[in-house]
Amino acid sequence: MHKEALRRAGAPLNECGLMMHNDEIAAVFEQLADLLEIDNANPFRVRAYRDAARMLRGMSEEAADMLKRGEDLSKLPTIGKDLAEKIGELNKTGRLKALEDLKKSVPAGLADLTRVPGLGPKRVKQLYDDLNIRTPDELRKAAQKGELQKLPGFGEKMEEKLLAYFKADRSQDDRIRLFDAEKIADRLVEHLSAVARKNDITVAGSFRRRKETVGDLDILVASASPEKVMDHFTDFDEISKIDSKGKTRSTVRLRSGMQVDCRIVEKDSYGAALIYFTGSKAHNIKLRKRALARKLKVNEYGVFKGKESVAGRTEKDVYASVDLPFILPELREDRGEIEAAEKGKQPSLVKIGDIRGDLHAHTKATDGKHSVREMALAAKKRGYAYIAITDHTKHVRIAHGLTKARLEKQLDEIDRLNEELSGIRILKSAEVDILADGSLDLPDVILEKLDLAVCAVHFDFDLTPAKQTERLIRAMDHPAFSILAHPTSRLIGERDPMRVEMETLMDAALERGCYFEVNGQPERLDLNDVYCRMARERGLKLALSTDAHSTDQLDFMRFSVDQARRGWVGKKDVINTRSWRELKSLLKR
Structure with missing residues (x-):
């Protein structure tokens, strides 16, 4: 039976001959953790379960492929015998009995409620037990009726916050993180490369502009055999439904829920189609206006003077036809990039190859997966000159934060490793918690021993903008403070950014010789692109870091670089594009 017929029949994944990917397994584990x-x-x-999900999302190899080779998944970090068996069950049947059993006693919809800011699992259970609230919509209606403030531990203030949340624009909630979209996109490109050259396949849209979240995927393929490509595309094993199928365009829905559009174009139109489907809409409108002023017409098929095609094969040719140099996809947001290009003042953007080291990385001493040595060797393998080890301090108990004595022991270990290893320098650091009063979670006697202090907020996110700003500035007043990590403490799709007076905060950092981080963790990407540009324009330099919790996660540097590039950030705006000698000088207060 054809795969599509099997899908429609609701057959288990193994009968369809389909593989369950790491991100899909991770999503099951995350839902199970929420309900538990x-x-x-x-x-x-x-x-x-949460650690296993994080581990699976960060793996470069599919667990299903490892199972096919007979490898023991229980030997993977955070994956014991029980979880290895559950991964095997998911790949064999496409289902998890433990989750299905739990859903009989805990409604699955309650997991969605935990994503509403301010609602932890305990409050969600209270809402369900006391008011039988199962969904965000039922919560909204209860808040509008004033029913929530009657519950113990809620009150009028909490109800007001929830009402404000529901009144806000929630149109972005269905978008997925760039990291998750990237995995799907890579699999689609690999699938299509069987019938087209990889150079002729591009995932366009907001994905190509490297936006932090992606709503759907637009794939362009230049091919002289459109029907062959389209037949192959619609046979992709993650498709759950084919919405439409034509000779040059098809729309499908994946098991993950994501919509994918595939378009086949002629090679002479490929550049024009890339610009059109990469966007943004506002950028493209400005291009069309420039074309009209030159008596030209620009669309997805090319650039035309009357009926004559004058450009379209490459993006460079299309831009040249309206008297512009090529504009990088990350900049195409109508934020002045066309005007800058016209004046020959396009920014020279930072590149992954410019990065000399990572200034935020964790080890198994707290909530990481690998040793100091392993993280250092992985950084060396990537060509870095240095890596800062920044394990949590004692206030972050859930991550087994380091006490003064444990951190001193780690610093001694780093000294020994720096004598032993060549080609990489391990920097002494810590992710120091910023406490409620703005003080730092380490005594001065330890802070003085560090090469740099990466400081962060992990609690009290709901202070007023003035109080939160005051708290952070007070922390920056400490002479050991080097970098403000994930400055707004947001978690994309889970926790809104802290409210701060950002311009005031940046000016304070400039005055004190401190820096802001651009955190490459896929759920953070913090600073956002708008604030990256604000920092650049104010002269505040940035640290592009990964917040890696494993050796594989050092690859998250690409997301930090993406975010910085969208903010017009160049090599000179980034402190860890410098040698250690230059960086050491910058870190001196």
Whole structure:
């Protein structure tokens, strides 16, 4: 039976001959963890599923491929015998009995409620037990009726916050993180490369502009055999539904829920189609206006003077036809890039090859997966000159934060490794918690021993903008403070950014010789692109870091670089594009 017929029949994945990918398994584990937490399960059990999900999302190899080779998944970090068996069950059947059983006692919709800011699992369970609230919509209606403030621990203020949340624009909620979209896009390109050259396949849209979240995927393929390509595209094993199929365009829905459009174009139109489908809409409108002023017409098929085609094969040719140099996809947001290009003042953007080291990385001493040595050797393998080890401090108990004594022991270990290893320098650091009063979570006697202090907020996110700003500036007043990590503490799709007076905060950092981080963790990407540009324009230099919790996650540097490029950030605007000698000078207060 054809795969599509099997899908429609609701056959299990193994009968369809389909593979369950790491990100799909991770999503199942995350849902199970959410429901277990609501069900008041053992917190260590909940965390085991969350750690496993994080591990799977960061793996470069598919667990299903490892199983096919007979490898023991229980030997992977955070994956024990029980979780390895569950991964095997998912790949064999496409289902997880433990999750199905739990859904019989805990409604699956409650997991969505945990994503509403201010609602942890305990409050979600209280809402369900006391008011039978199962969905965000039922929560909204209860808040509008004033029913929530009657519950113990809620009150009028909490109800007002929830009403404000529901009144806000939630149109971005269905978008997925760039990291998750990237995995799907890579698999689609690999699938299509069987019938087209990879150079003739591009994933366009907001994905190509490297936006932090992606709504759907637009794939362009230049091919003289459109029907062959389209037949192959619609046979992709992750498709759950084919919405439409034509000779040059098809729209499908994947198991993940993501919509994918595939368009086949002629090679002479490929450049014009790339510009059109990469966007943004506002950028393209300005291009069309420039074309009209030159008596030209620009569309997805090319650039035309009357009926004559004058450009379209490459993007460079299309831009040249309207008297512009090529504009990088990351800049195409109508934020002055066309005007800058016209004046020959396009920014020279930072590149991954410019990065000399990573200034935010964790080890298994706290919540990381690898040793100091392993992280250092992985950084060396990537061509870095240095890596800062920044394990959590004691206030972050859930991450087993380091006490003064444990950190001193780690600093001694770093000294020994720096004598032993060549070609990489390990910097002494810590991710130092910023406490409620703005003080730092380490005594001065330890802070003085560090090469740099990467400081962060991990609690009290809901202070007023003035109080939060005051807290952060007070922390920056400490002479050991080097870098403000993930400056707004947001988690994309889970937690809104802290409210701060950003311009005031940046000016304070400039005055004190401090820097802001652009955190490459896929759920953070913090600073955002708008604030990256604000920092650049104010002269505040940035640290592009990964916040890596494993050796594989050092590759997250590409997301930090993407975010910086969207903010017009160049090599000179980034402190870790310098040698250690130059960086050391910059870090002196």
